[in-house]
Amino acid sequence: MPREFVISGLRLFWSTAIMNEGFSEAPQRLVEDKKDTILSMTNETTKMSVKVWRGDKSSGSYQTFEVPRQENQTVLDVVTWIQQTQDPNLSYRFACRVGMCGSCAMMVNGAPRWTCRTHVNKVLDGDTLEVAPLRNLPVIKDLVADMDPFFDKWVDAGGHHAPSASRYDDMPKISSDEPERAEANKSIECINCAVCYAACDTVAQNPDYLGPAALQRAWTLLNDKKVDDHDAVLEKVSGKGGCHNCHSQGSCTLYCPNGLDPMRAIAGLKSATIKRALKRGG
């Protein structure tokens, strides 16, 4: 039951992001907001060459657009300009535009990034930009990746709350100074944008691997006093696709736009699982 509940919750959240796919479905207010930016971008004379992935899960190729350069311009601005002035059929995903929702992540010049928080100035290679859907996930259409495998693994790693007390019990008192709480606090800012998942070479080579975000979530649960069954958390990350597949290459930590350190969290899980196995005698 919790699994279905979590998945439906995640899907509900993402459905709000998916609503922005396609010009005809874009909210009117958003179009008004963007009008000034788009007009000023159209008036610019300096241009850049933007290669955008077009296609679906079976096939696709890059399509090149000439896009006006602006002094202040994010990659999401560029994609929006293409969809609103060049090709309304271009599909992409975004919601908040301020780095809070995690829905606009794409591959920009080969690296996973939040497009809303990535200035063109920082990533432009000569005068070209290459935008593609997130790596390591199936493509639905154009720049929209299918997030299901990512969220399924998040749940598989125990990424849901398993209540340990009833409404009649007192709330546990947890001080923010406690070492476990301090450890959990380092990871709770994850917004599930899947940038770490796209950056991970182990995920690319091993489809069973749960990935950095899911394992980091398990690490926060392990450090959470409100979670009773820590053994169950460790059991879930010790299987075939578990934390022991991590090669500690560190791409997750390098690319996390929130500055989190999933590699360290996974190292913590490895250590905790070994201690548990030694206590049990193998």
Next chain:
Amino acid sequence: MDLRLYIAQRVSAMVMIPLVFAHLGVMIYAIQGGVSAGEILSRTQGSVFWFLFYGVFVVSVSVHGAIGLRTILSETFRFRSLTLDAIMWTFGLVSIFMGARAVSAVTWL
């Protein structure tokens, strides 16, 4: 890779660290001024210490190498678990057998 393989690979690595340094150190020390096969055998044959030293070394290398090979084959060729396990055990056991032959040849009288 599951937890048991992970532990086996890490433990074998920890065992190998001092053995590798001792192996290299003794080689560099013993070869000063030249050394012949006869001189080496005169030191190693009948030595329980060198039998145990290289015996443990061979077992650690076999365990470590076989699990590492399994991971490389899994991630590069995506073989199924059964195939991976068969290759891992075959490689590990052949390594132990060949290593044991070499150790016995230089340490037994």
